[in-house]
Amino acid sequence: MRIGLIGTGRIGTFHADVLSRHREVGSLVVADIDPARVAEVADRTGSTAAPSVDEIFTWGVDAVVIASATSSHADLISRAARAGLPAFCEKPIALDLAGTLGALREVEAAGTVLQLGFMRRFDAGYGAARELVRSGRLGRLHTVRAITSDPAPPPAAYLPLSGGLYRDCLVHDFDILRWVTGREVVEVYATGSDGGPGMFRDAGDIDTAAAVLTLDDGTLATATATRRNGAGYDVRMELAGENDQFAVGLDDRTPITSTEPKGPPPCDNPWPGFLERFAPAYEAEMDAFLKVVAGELENPCDGGEALHALRIAEACELSRREHRPVALAEIPAG
Numbered sequence: 244m245r246i247g248l249i250g251t252g253r254i255g256t257f258h259a260d261v262l263s264r265h266r267e268v269g270s271l272v273v274a275d276i277d278p279a280r281v282a283e284v285a286d287r288t289g290s291t292a293a294p295s296v297d298e299i300f301t302w303g304v305d306a307v308v309i310a311s312a313t314s315s316h317a318d319l320i321s322r323a324a325r326a327g328l329p330a331f332c333e334k335p336i337a338l339d340l341a342g343t344l345g346a347l348r349e350v351e352a353a354g355t356v357l358q359l360g361f362m363r364r365f366d367a368g369y370g371a372a373r374e375l376v377r378s379g380r381l382g383r384l385h386t387v388r389a390i391t392s393d394p395a396p397p398p399a400a401y402l403p404l405s406g407g408l409y410r411d412c413l414v415h416d417f418d419i420l421r422w423v424t425g426r427e428v429v430e431v432y433a434t435g436s437d438g439g440p441g442m443f444r445d446a447g448d449i450d451t452a453a454a455v456l457t458l459d460d461g462t463l464a465t466a467t468a469t470r471r472n473g474a475g476y477d478v479r480m481e482l483a484g485e486n487d488q489f490a491v492g493l494d495d496r497t498p499i500t501s502t503e504p505k506g507p508p509p510c511d512n513p514w515p516g517f518l519e520r521f522a523p524a525y526e527a528e529m530d531a532f533l534k535v536v537a538g539e540l541e542n543p544c545d546g547g548e549a550l551h552a553l554r555i556a557e558a559c560e561l562s563r564r565e566h567r568p569v570a571l572a573e574i575p576a577g
Contacts, residue, residue: 244268246533249315258308259273259290272293272302273290296311300322300326307329309323310333316336320336320350323355329355330358331357331532332358334414338410346546359546363415365528366521369419369491372423375482376425381485381488382485385461387481388481390467391412391413391477393468409556413559420480433560433569434452451470453466497513
């Protein structure tokens with residue numbers, strides 16, 4: 244098949260590498276607003292550089308992969324829908340509910356496929372956790388703890404465009420919490436700190452956040468995130484039930500040191516970032532998308548999933564601003 248890729252930044256370049264060597268991709272067309280960058284990626288991957296993003300939609304592609312700047316996602320999703328093309332898009336659809344709902348209406352009206360890039364759903368550890376929850380091994384699940392810690396903050400220029408820590412970072416935890424447990428969040432209580440570098444305050448953002456989430460069966464979950472974890476990239480989930488407990492993301496590259504005399508030794512090769520930690524998951528989600536395009540697989544993560552995660556992020560932001568619990572019913576769903 245012929246695939247069009249829009250965006251050749253860090254994650255777009257990764258997708259280009261995966262797509263260019265995938266057995267089902269006969270040709271790859273790449274586009275970006277930066278001519279030099281797209282030319283370099285096309286040359287390295289043996290793909291074709293389109294003169295502009297607009298031309299992706301006129302070159303007879305079978306599907307599009309959207310990895311461009313967040314501000315362009317909703318428009319490109321809508322254009323793909325109107326062109327009758329299946330689309331894969333990195334999260335989020337948009338940084339607000341209005342933009343998200345507008346793009347989803349376009350997809351629904353066109354009857355096309357939209358798969359969202361929540362790569363943790365394709366990680367082996369999270370997949371095993373989902374199966375263990377459903378097996379009943381835990382008994383009644385009562386506590387979930389989700390952790391996302393970046394080793395260093397993004398560039399200052401990115402922060403005003405990111406949507407904030409809840410929408411940009413913790414949205415992954417909100418999605419995977421729903422996916423692993425099979426439950427819905429009904430209420431949140433969130434707070435945050437901007438005690439780090441001044442660029443966070445300048446952007447109206449926070450560099451550390453914590454949220455308590457109540458699920459529809461009474462399970463309690465916590466989700467924490469920070470932009471500045473000097474030990475390395477740390478993404479984990481712990482699930483505790485009446486019969487057992489287990490953890491996702493706890494391996495020999497987890498950047499945490501035990502203070503116990505008989506604890507495990509310190510990690511000497513911590514995960515440096517999300518691409519290294521989740522590389523197999525990114526490849527698996529792209530393989531799934533190509534199977535969806537070929538009609539061999541049902542869509543594993545449609546646009547509605549992104550809307551659910553965004554509504555939780557919106558509720559957390561409202562809770563932080565107003566210093567109160569927020570019911571998900573307060574956040575519009577359509």
